[in-house]
Amino acid sequence: MELVAVAPILVVAALACVQALLLAMSMLYSQVALDRAATGASDEVASESIPQPWRGGLELERPEPETPDQPRQVRVRMAVPSVLPGMRDPLHVSAAAELEESR
Numbered sequence: 018m019e020l021v022a023v024a025p026i027l028v029v030a031a032l033a034c035v036q037a038l039l040l041a042m043s044m045l046y047s048q049v050a051l052d053r054a055a056t057g058a059s060d061e062v063a064s065e066s067i068p069q070p071w072r073g074g075l076e077l078e079r080p081e082p083e084t085p086d087q088p089r090q091v092r093v094r095m096a097v098p099s100v101l102p103g104m105r106d107p108l109h110v111s112a113a114a115e116l117e118e119s120r
Contacts, residue, residue: 032100032101035100036099036100039097039098039099039100040097040108040110042071043071043095043096043097043098043108043110044110046067046068046071046095047093047094047095047110047111047112048112049066049067050063050064050066050067050075050077050093050095051063051091051093051112051113051114052114053066054077054079054091054093054114055091055114055115055116057116060077063077063093064077070098071095071096071098073096074095074096074097074107074109075093075094075095075096076093076094076095077091077092077093078091078092078093078094079091079092079116080092088115088116089115089116090113090114090115090116091113091114091115091116092111092112092113093111093112093113094109094110094111095109095110095111096108096109097109097110
């Protein structure tokens, strides 16, 4: 098989690997932001704990519990940077945790 025939397959495989790496890094960074927010840090501090390219798609939410006996939660949703700049519907990762009680 000639290189000309294999080159597009290699390019697509390389792009898929880079996109998978960006997805894994986004999962890691969403946990970092979640840990900061769950320990009582402000949304700004939680946002500053992750690298700049991931901050644009970061959403932090602290919904009120439905009943008084339910623990308070924090939720993080983050857009995954895309290898292809024209991608319309980006991937997202999300995480949730209970807020730690202040003592």
